Amino acid sequence: MSCANSCSAKIGLILVFLALVSDFLCSKPVGAEMSDSPPRIAFPVAYSLEGQTYSDSITSDPWLGKDKFLHLYASTCLVGLGFYTFHYGLEEEKGESRLFAVLGTAVIGLLKEEHDRRSPESLFSFKDLIADFIGIAVGVALFTF
Helix, strand or coil: CCCHHHHHHHHHHHHHHHHHHHHHHCCCCCCCCCCCCCCCECCCCCCCCCEEEEHHHHHHCCEEEEEEEEHHHHHHHHHHHHHHHHHHHHHCCCHHHHHHHHHHHHHHHHHHHHHHHCCCCCEEEEHHHHHHHHHHHHHHHHHHC
């Protein structure tokens, strides 16, 4: 693949990615208004936000729940898909393909949690991020060596 084709493919992928995530970065949830309230983050400590108590955030966000498995599974699959796309589809070096796959998956996980933070029915969860990063490590081990 020539340099011009490779660069065009990379730019195209970046533009598609930015179009997909721009909604997360530039908008607020439907019906939400700007307020001075703190962000909705699940910390394992007690605090109150708009009359709701989050002291049970540890029990409402279990480490071994289905949600954590889905985060781990999705991250593993995204690393494999990203590596395959860059290494075999765009004929990039293994190291570069691994880096793009890891960074892309990490950004998707962070954007998902940012979306959860902005959503009135869910919370930002550090446990979800940890499950994402464990999934990334599993994906790297399974698919990129």
